[in-house]
Amino acid sequence: MKNTHLKILDFLKSERNFDYSGYHFAMLERRIQNRIIHLGSITPEAYFEYLQNNPEESTRLIENFMINVSHFFRDPLSFELLAKVAIPAIIASKQRSDEHSIRIWSAGCARGEEAYSVAMLFNEYFAREMEQLNLDFFATDFDSQAIEKAKQGIYTSTSMKEVKHGLLKKYFTEGDETYTIIPELKMKIQFSIYDLLYKNSYAPSESIFGDFDLVLCRNVLIYFNQEFQKLILNKLIKSLAPKGVLMLGESEVLGDSFKEKLRQISKYAKIFEKK
Ligand SMILES: C[S@@+](CC[C@H](N)C(=O)[O-])C[C@H]1O[C@@H](n2cnc3c(N)ncnc32)[C@H](O)[C@@H]1O
Incomplete structure (x- = not known):
């Protein structure tokens, strides 16, 4: 499973120039898992295939890594x-x-x-x-x-x-x-x-x-x-x-x-x- 997650991240790096090396790996894994669940709990391997065949999914996944959650006067x-x-x-x-x-x-x-x-x-x-x-x-x-x-x-x-x-x-x-x-x-x-x-x-x-x-x-x-x-x-x-x-x-x-x-x-x- 971890191996497939790595393949997914390598794919994003080569296709979309997304350099994941500095991020907490566990956080990225959780976010990939969220997308997998969102798409109907398919296997990571099936998700990887889907990702390769659907360029817009790379955008969705990268968006999922960017946690834009904020609010005014936070803290x-x-x-x-x-x-x-x-x-x-x-x-x-x-x-x-x-x-x-x-x-x-x-x-x-x-x-x-x-x-x-x-x-x-x-x-x-x-x-x-x-x-x-x-x-x-x-x-x-x-x-x-x-x-x-x-x-x-x-x-x-x-x-x-x-x-x-x-x-x-x-x-x-x-x-x-x-x-x-x-x-x-x-x-x-x-x-x-x-x-x-x-x-x-x-x-x-x-x-x-x-x-x-x-x-x-x-x-x-x-x-x-x-x-x-x-x-x-x-x-x-x-x-x-x-x-x-x-x-x-x-x-x-x-x-x-x-x-x-x-x-x-x-x-x-x-x-x-x-x-
Ligand atoms: C949780 S938000 C924080 C927003 C706000 N600063 C706050 O505290 O509410 C994290 C932000 O960091 C941005 N971010 C993550 N990696 C970044 C990078 N390498 N360079 C610039 N911004 C980055 C994300 O896109 C996201 O909008």
Whole structure:
């Protein structure tokens, strides 16, 4: 069985350039199994044959590996600490140094909920300070369909469970069963495709030089094995400005080797400052 799963992954690599080597193998196996069950619990061998004869199934399977599940203000305490501790420190340092841009990157942004949540925070808590500062906000994912959805900014109630009523009224237009981000918020963020495993760059090309004050990479590292987690983390650290802030997902753990590069700024959230 494992052998067939490997053949399936090798097939995706040669046909669709999907490099699976850095992902947790067990996670990929589970996702293949989900597709097999979805198609009527056929054998893995029969599924492999089906995959080879149906190009659209490769797309379905790769989509199944990309877990775009997210929602606005996922882990509300982390967002609160971002607004109360991390962002005020970034703004204060900009004011001291007379710099005029705050640079942000949401890496692995899925359909954009995380990036829009941060944009709402800036609007809500720092409107006065932001009269003197620009926001250069980049949000990327390697899944082109997720990026298209992020640009459209249309969501269903599953994304909305942590959105306070006042924010819902202010930043969304409500349809029958949809919630659409207002254009004023949409235009604050540049969404684009970027693979965190690209070897020849450490930040999206739109951002030109990285130098981010805040990087969010949440619930992305968990899908990678340790070697690739290190690779991605080193890239993110490189993309940060001196004293820049990195925010990870709640269940993500930093290896000891990163403790000399990053200092955790709150014990209640995975928010770190570059040393
Ligand atoms: C669970 S979502 C996280 C969304 C959001 N950051 C959050 O915490 O709610 C994981 C995202 O990582 C993206 N991803 C996985 N591998 C990637 C890679 N190599 N480069 C860029 N994005 C990747 C997936 O496409 C997916 O949208």
